[in-house]
Amino acid sequence: MKNLSDLLAEGVAGRRVLVRADLNVPLDGDKITDDGRVRASVPTIKALADAGARVIVTAHLGRPKGEPDPKFSLAPAAARLGELLGAEVALAGDLVGESAKSVVAALTDGGVVMLENVRFDARETSKVDAEREALAAELATFADVFVSDGFGVVHRKQASVYDVAKKLPAYVGGLVDAELGVLKKLTDDLERPYVVVLGGAKVSDKLGVIANLLTKVDRLLIGGGMAYTFLKAQGHEVGTSLLQEDQLDQVRGFLAEAEKRGVELVLPVDVLVTSEFGKPEHDVVATDAIPADKMGLDIGPQSRELFASKLADARTVFWNGPMGVFEIETYAGGTRAVAEALVKSEAFTVVGGGDSAAAVRALGLPEDGFSHISTGGGASLEFLEGKELPGISVLES
Numbered sequence: 001m002k003n004l005s006d007l008l009a010e011g012v013a014g015r016r017v018l019v020r021a022d023l024n025v026p027l028d029g030d031k032i033t034d035d036g037r038v039r040a041s042v043p044t045i046k047a048l049a050d051a052g053a054r055v056i057v058t059a060h061l062g063r064p065k066g067e068p069d070p071k072f073s074l075a076p077a078a079a080r081l082g083e084l085l086g087a088e089v090a091l092a093g094d095l096v097g098e099s100a101k102s103v104v105a106a107l108t109d110g111g112v113v114m115l116e117n118v119r120f121d122a123r124e125t126s127k128v129d130a131e132r133e134a135l136a137a138e139l140a141t142f143a144d145v146f147v148s149d150g151f152g153v154v155h156r157k158q159a160s161v162y163d164v165a166k167k168l169p170a171y172v173g174g175l176v177d178a179e180l181g182v183l184k185k186l187t188d189d190l191e192r193p194y195v196v197v198l199g200g201a202k203v204s205d206k207l208g209v210i211a212n213l214l215t216k217v218d219r220l221l222i223g224g225g226m227a228y229t230f231l232k233a234q235g236h237e238v239g240t241s242l243l244q245e246d247q248l249d250q251v252r253g254f255l256a257e258a259e260k261r262g263v264e265l266v267l268p269v270d271v272l273v274t275s276e277f278g279k280p281e282h283d284v285v286a287t288d289a290i291p292a293d294k295m296g297l298d299i300g301p302q303s304r305e306l307f308a309s310k311l312a313d314a315r316t317v318f319w320n321g322p323m324g325v326f327e328i329e330t331y332a333g334g335t336r337a338v339a340e341a342l343v344k345s346e347a348f349t350v351v352g353g354g355d356s357a358a359a360v361r362a363l364g365l366p367e368d369g370f371s372h373i374s375t376g377g378g379a380s381l382e383f384l385e386g387k388e389l390p391g392i393s394v395l396e397s
């Protein structure tokens with residue numbers, strides 16, 4: 001796999017370099033609430049621009065429905081990237097249309113431009129190879145080489161991550177290289193007890209990794225939106241909480257498998273429930289007493305203590321997914337408890353995921369209190385599973 005240093009050594013002055021970054025940042029309206037992913041993308045882009053490349057950044061934001069939607073514009077990310085680079089980053093009004101063509105044509109050596117949200121084109125995430133390849137071919141016309149630097153998205157077989165790497169000479173970017181280097185420590189002779197903490201909201205995406213994690217971990221702590229499918233599988237009512245009804249059987253299988261393997265699977269014993277998403281008024285209830293008309297938005301005080309105690313003797317910890325809706329102060333306590341337990345811990349601790357990393361910063365915890373804060377949530381989980389990451393294997397082939 002050729003990397004950024006190889007590309008810089010070959011020389012990039014005057015060459016057009018398409019960089020796939022992960023700029024999927026949390027927003028409040030058009031304000032970025034955590035710019036971690038933008039900051040993480042700067043070193044590679046800056047190194048290329050400083051070496052005289054003409055840099056074209058492509059990225060996604062959120063999950064728009066395959067057509068332009070101003071709510072998901074990359075404008076805030078382009079503006080922030082410009083601030084961090086100290087130079088304007090022009091944002092094309094489209095992805096591969098007339099605006100993109102003229103913005104790219106106007107690029108000068110050392111300049112950086114950005115294409116609009118790549119998921120505004122339905123072909124980006126299409127399951128039909130030919131559709132993705134067609135978009136990749138259009139993106140490839142803009143550049144001479146491709147640099148894959150969006151670590152958070154390398155687990156997606158998408159046009160701007162996977163297919164485009166087959167259309168241009170492709171290199172792994174500095175961020176992806178560094179992330180892979182650190183995460184390897186979690187797959188090669190790690191110290192035990194090894195504890196994984198899972199939470200968050202992308203439940204259907206991430207349930208899949210559990211089968212494999214059960215073969216590797218000593219303890220699995222499950223909170224956040226992920227917990228309710230487990231609680232339901234154990235026979236508890238979960239009210240209107242986030243639930244993956246169609247995966248209940250699979251989850252029952254995980255519970256049985258954990259028992260068989262002697263993996264300690266720890267679920268919340270109490271939760272904060274409310275009647276409407278985000279409403280601060282709440283009750284604390286035991287997980288076997290969730291009212292039918294209430295939803296759980298954070299793990300409760302007893303669960304926080306329980307989770308912290310299960311982290312205390314860990315030697316290696318990987319954490320993805322907040323324990324609750326941490327964006328609302330009332331429901332941030334569970335996430336804070338887990339984060340604080342990790343900061344206190346002597347273990348090798350890795351936090352992964354856009355929102356998980358944002359939570360650590362939003363709660364004011366020191367970033368150096370963790371061994372590594374990864375920009376990828378789903379991506380790092382799939383890496384830990386030992387699964388092939390399409391965005392990486394395509395660079396190796």
Ligand SMILES: Nc1ncnc2c1ncn2[C@@H]1O[C@H](COP(=O)(O)OP(=O)(O)OP(=O)(O)O)[C@@H](O)[C@H]1O
Nearest residue numbers: 200201202224225297324325353354355356377378
């Ligand atoms: N009980 C819950 N109900 C609903 N949403 C929840 C709950 N607990 C946490 N969340 C939400 O989960 C979201 C984060 O989940 P997500 O799985 O996207 O994590 P992540 O760290 O961003 O990982 P990735 O990088 O893979 O997206 C937060 O916005 C948080 O509010």
Ligand SMILES: O=C(O)[C@H](O)COP(=O)(O)O
Nearest residue numbers: 022024152153354377378
């Ligand atoms: O937030 C993430 O995990 C990445 O940006 C990937 O986003 P996705 O889960 O919508 O593909």
